[in-house]
Amino acid sequence: MNTPERSSAFILDDDEEKIEYAADTKVSNAGTFTFNKEDHTVGNLLRMQLLRDPAVKFAGYMHPHPLVHKIHLKIQTSTSQVAPAETLSAAIEDLSNETDHLITQVTDAIDKWKKENTDMMGM
């Protein structure tokens, strides 16, 4: 009766936006992004990539409650020239390029393995 649909873990509600932003009132150059219907899969990946950016002073994510499907990602940059949203875009782009690189690497590795191993079978 009260059970939410399983699909509500990954399908956005009608009134929800995917990403919401709230600038931090007490700290300069900082803000918290809320990703709706996301979990550690994307959160940890983005956070670790943000930590590699020299313009990022602080990056952390949390999943406030396991039954509520959203994550908070807080980013603070070291200068006011760079906005947190820009570092986030850069991080996503880097990860996207890394994934493309991985796709080519995996397809090449699979082709290479198949070639080497079907040669051995002498077919």
Added chain:
Amino acid sequence: MPQQRFPKVEILSIAPHAISFVLSETDTSMANTLRRIMIAEVPTLAVDLVEYSENSSVLNDEYVAHRLGLIPIRYTPEGSMKGGDCHQAFLPHRECVCFDRCPRCCVEFELDVNFDKVNPTRPDQERDLPLTVTSRDLVCRPPMDVGMSLNATYTRQMQISNNILVAPAHFLNEEEQDESHDEGISIVKLGPGQHMKLKAIARMGISKEHAKWCPVAVATYRFWPVITINEEACNMLTLEQKQELVEACPDRILELDEITGNLVAVENAFEMATFTEDLKVAQDAMKKRPEDDDFVHVVQSTDRFVFSVESTGAMDAEDILLSSLRVLKDRLNYLAAEVEKMKD
């Protein structure tokens, strides 16, 4: 862009149902994300709706429907020998524009087994014994007589071979097939006078919604062990002490080189290394002073991972890996677009 990583992949082995590879020069977050996507977010086909005409078996409707849902369903693209990724041929049901169901989002299977009709055809020694209804009895038929719906002409034309290319994955490989007593995955057993007739509709979905859509049995990774052997310290050990160190480790990651008598790591140490505390304890006992350097130091690598992925049969293991990378890419693209939208 400056902070991009350039990971490397080396395949260790590929079988249709399992793949083992080494992912290096990337962070644990990427390895974990790939693992999580392989388990939870790779789309596959599974039975989602069951319409019963007859069920006089000993298991009730929901029970049998649950079992039908767990049967792995394999899609083979037209003209291909091996199974493929279903995401190109099908749409998730909630995204499909059709009224109720169509060949683009659903695949229909029929099952009609009547004990009394099948019994006379069975060999003598099996006659009158319980009849096992298996996944072989799930037959895929193109949608006929859908002329009841509004777009009759449309659906007749859409009798694509989509339906013929989809079948349950009865066995993982030939060995399993040879060893099994049944012809496929057993669903229910029927006795005299029992009849099961149903229509099962399979849809595409992800494991986050229900575990029946999970394409993997196992998707894990271990850390590559970095074994450093301190030559100077080892030279001070006697041969017996070195042999003791070799035997101390239950995983046998060390061995004595025959010619030089030195301690070396075994070639396939990465496969074997799981527990190295025994080695540490044995070394502490041998050291003259506790703060001396270790003779052999084993630590987990922070950027090299050995993945092991085993499929349920619904997809080939390499396709699961490629599909998970595609899902990750699509997700990142979606998030990038959303961030752009939000900046304005």
